Amino acid sequence: MRRLSVFNLTTLAFGLAFLYLPIAILVIYSFNDSRLVTVWGGWSTRWYAVLLHDRDLLAATLNSLAIALASATLATILGTMAALALTRFGRFRGRMLLSAMVYAPLVMPEVITGLSLLLLFVAADVDRGFSTITASHTTLTMCFVTIVVQSRLVDFDRSLEEAAMDLGCPPLRTFFSVTLPLIAPAVAAGFLLAFSLSLDDLVIASFTTGPGATTLPIRIYSEVRLGVKPEINAVCTVLVAVVATAIVMASLLSKRGAAAPGLPGR
Amino acid sequence: MSAFGGAGKGWGARLVVIAPYAWLFALFLLPFLIVFKISLSQTAIAQPPYTPVLDLAAGWEGARAFLDGLSADSFVLIGSDTLYIASYLRSLEIAAVSTALLLLIGYPLAYAMARAPARLQAVLVMLVVLPFWTSLLIRVYAWINILQRDGLLNQALVRLGIIDEPTTWLATDAAIYVGMVYSYLPFMVLPLYATLQKMDDSLLEAAADLGCRRFKAFWAITLPLSLPGVVAGGLLCFIPISGEFVIPDLLGGSGQMMIGQTLWSEFFANKDWPVASAIAVVLLCVLLVPIGAYERMQVRRFEEGR
Numbered sequence: 001m002r003r004l005s006v007f008n009l010t011t012l013a014f015g016l017a018f019l020y021l022p023i024a025i026l027v028i029y030s031f032n033d034s035r036l037v038t039v040w041g042g043w044s045t046r047w048y049a050v051l052l053h054d055r056d057l058l059a060a061t062l063n064s065l066a067i068a069l070a071s072a073t074l075a076t077i078l079g080t081m082a083a084l085a086l087t088r089f090g091r092f093r094g095r096m097l098l099s100a101m102v103y104a105p106l107v108m109p110e111v112i113t114g115l116s117l118l119l120l121f122v123a124a125d126v127d128r129g130f131s132t133i134t135a136s137h138t139t140l141t142m143c144f145v146t147i148v149v150q151s152r153l154v155d156f157d158r159s160l161e162e163a164a165m166d167l168g169c170p171p172l173r174t175f176f177s178v179t180l181p182l183i184a185p186a187v188a189a190g191f192l193l194a195f196s197l198s199l200d201d202l203v204i205a206s207f208t209t210g211p212g213a214t215t216l217p218i219r220i221y222s223e224v225r226l227g228v229k230p231e232i233n234a235v236c237t238v239l240v241a242v243v244a245t246a247i248v249m250a251s252l253l254s255k256r257g258a259a260a261p262g263l264p265g266r
Numbered sequence: 267m268s269a270f271g272g273a274g275k276g277w278g279a280r281l282v283v284i285a286p287y288a289w290l291f292a293l294f295l296l297p298f299l300i301v302f303k304i305s306l307s308q309t310a311i312a313q314p315p316y317t318p319v320l321d322l323a324a325g326w327e328g329a330r331a332f333l334d335g336l337s338a339d340s341f342v343l344i345g346s347d348t349l350y351i352a353s354y355l356r357s358l359e360i361a362a363v364s365t366a367l368l369l370l371i372g373y374p375l376a377y378a379m380a381r382a383p384a385r386l387q388a389v390l391v392m393l394v395v396l397p398f399w400t401s402l403l404i405r406v407y408a409w410i411n412i413l414q415r416d417g418l419l420n421q422a423l424v425r426l427g428i429i430d431e432p433t434t435w436l437a438t439d440a441a442i443y444v445g446m447v448y449s450y451l452p453f454m455v456l457p458l459y460a461t462l463q464k465m466d467d468s469l470l471e472a473a474a475d476l477g478c479r480r481f482k483a484f485w486a487i488t489l490p491l492s493l494p495g496v497v498a499g500g501l502l503c504f505i506p507i508s509g510e511f512v513i514p515d516l517l518g519g520s521g522q523m524m525i526g527q528t529l530w531s532e533f534f535a536n537k538d539w540p541v542a543s544a545i546a547v548v549l550l551c552v553l554l555v556p557i558g559a560y561e562r563m564q565v566r567r568f569e570e571g572r
Contacts, residue, residue, distance in 0.1 A: 004383075007378075008377070008381050008382070011374045011375055012375070012378045012382070015371075015374075015375040015394075016393060018451075020397070022405065023397065025408065026404070026408040026411060029411065038414070078285060078289050081281075081285050082286035082290075085282055085287070086568070089282070098283075098286070098287055099564075103560070103565070104561065107505040107557060107560055108509075108557075109505070109526060110511065111526045111530060115533060115543065115546050116546070117293065119539070120292075120297040122314050139289070142286065142289070142290075170276075171278065171279055172279075193399070197399075199401075200402065202402070202403050206534075207533075217403050220404075221512075225516070228410055228411055228414065233411075236401075236404045239400070240404060243401070244396060244400065248396075251392055
């Protein structure tokens with residue numbers, strides 16, 4: 001059993017403190033009774049009560065949840081298909097282009113993706129709103145799903161699929177009765193990641209939104225620009241709790257795939 | 267070999283390739299072509315706010331009129347107005363400095379993670395990844411709480427007697443760097459950790475047996491072997507940071523804007539779509555080399571596992 005040296009232990013302590021302290025402060029101050037965000041006035045849940053009466057905020061939250069659900073579902077289907085195409089179909093024509101299109105959105109600056117999608121929707125004369133944000137989020141998040149599912153597909157024993165096919169099982173049935181159960185944890189993890197990414201996105205949603213389709217991050221952003229408010233601390237705390245739950249679940253479902261989706265060398 | 271019998275067997279197999287292909291083609295690749303087209307258009311007070319608009323119904327005449335109307339005005343503007351050039355340079359500067367800072371902070375962290383007991387490692391990876399999935403907006407906002415004039419940092423520093431009165435942290439370059447390092451740390455740590463964790467301990471033991479000091483062994487063995495992780499982490503940070511909008515917008519000052527902010531304000535405030543598109547095209551060209559390197563890295567990663 002290896003032991004950590006003092007230097008390594010200190011590094012870990014400082015690193016994790018740096019990562020978690022700001023969020024911890026945000027969470028603690030969301031329970032601050034004082035209206036002044038920098039003065040501690042005792043514990044209180046009053047800002048959460050204020051949230052419940054903020055109609056606009058609730059509407060934005062519902063929009064965000066609906067978009068996240070719809071886009072994550074689509075992204076999971078398309079992303080799993082792309083992962084299968086890249087790992088199980090050999091060298092078909094245009095394979096390089098597909099893999100390039102799958103990996104590029106992961107690092108593409110969001111302003112470029114957002115602008116290009118908006119210009120597409122304008123050129124196609126599509127009414128902007130719920131559907132355009134959903135389509136945009138699907139495009140971004142399906143790539144994350146592909147990477148998670150692909151890591152799993154590359155890993156597992158292919159002889160099971162081959163055995164099924166040798167015994168005369170048609171490809172489609174082989175997929176549903178052999179492959180899908182084996183990759184199910186990665187698919188579920190991909191879905192949850194897509195869901196939380198969509199719930200978090202500000203830049204792409206800002207470009208592709210239309211009248212009546214304000215999402216939660218757009219709403220938070222417009223408030224944050226005016227300064228820190230205790231209600232915003234409370235909204236952020238709720239959002240952090242939701243996303244953290246989703247990600248912990250995703251990691252438990254797919255120990256390997258979910259730990260570092262989109263990150264190389266794993 | 268292809269387990270599902272190669273492409274083009276049944277309709278199901280075809281759909282698996284065609285559906286994601288068509289989706290990404292229509293919503294990722296095609297939009298870039300449109301951005302390129304609009305970057306060659308001219309601003310107009312109309313809906314949509316640019317001319318010429320390709321009128322397919324007019325046939326050849328329409329296409330002729332469309333081609334005649336194209337202009338490189340937006341690119342000429344970007345090339346001649348020092349404001350835009352300064353904005354690009356500032357973005358690259360901030361991205362380079364941020365990436366260097368990330369490497370300085372992320373390397374020891376990844377190293378410590380890779381040295382931790384095996385059972386602890388999975389938990390540590392999880393702890394590093396978790397903040398990455400919470401909204402960037404929230405993480406940046408959390409720092410506004412801390413860095414503002416009467417915020418916790420100034421309160422703490424004054425109480426400790428390090429400074430006499432509150433100083434300005436928010437709206438400075440320092441705040442931008444704090445935000446960048448904080449937001450992109452997992453992108454740097456995870457690839458570094460992955461290469462460090464795979465490293466063969468016996469190499470270091472051999473060096474130690476031969477009388478090599480630990481510090482020297484690090485420079486001679488560990489660091490060179492972890493270079494793939496350094497490159498991966500660097501690319502994953504440098505590329506998106508160059509186009510970052512939220513962090514400089516919320517934490518930075520009102521001085522020189524990063525290119526992501528310039529694009530945003532050209533689009534949303536000035537409603538100048540052709541110039542915003544031209545900014546995106548030039549940014550993409552600037553980032554073509556690092557994006558190409560990143561693509562090759564990703565492809566190699568999965569091809570090796572096949």
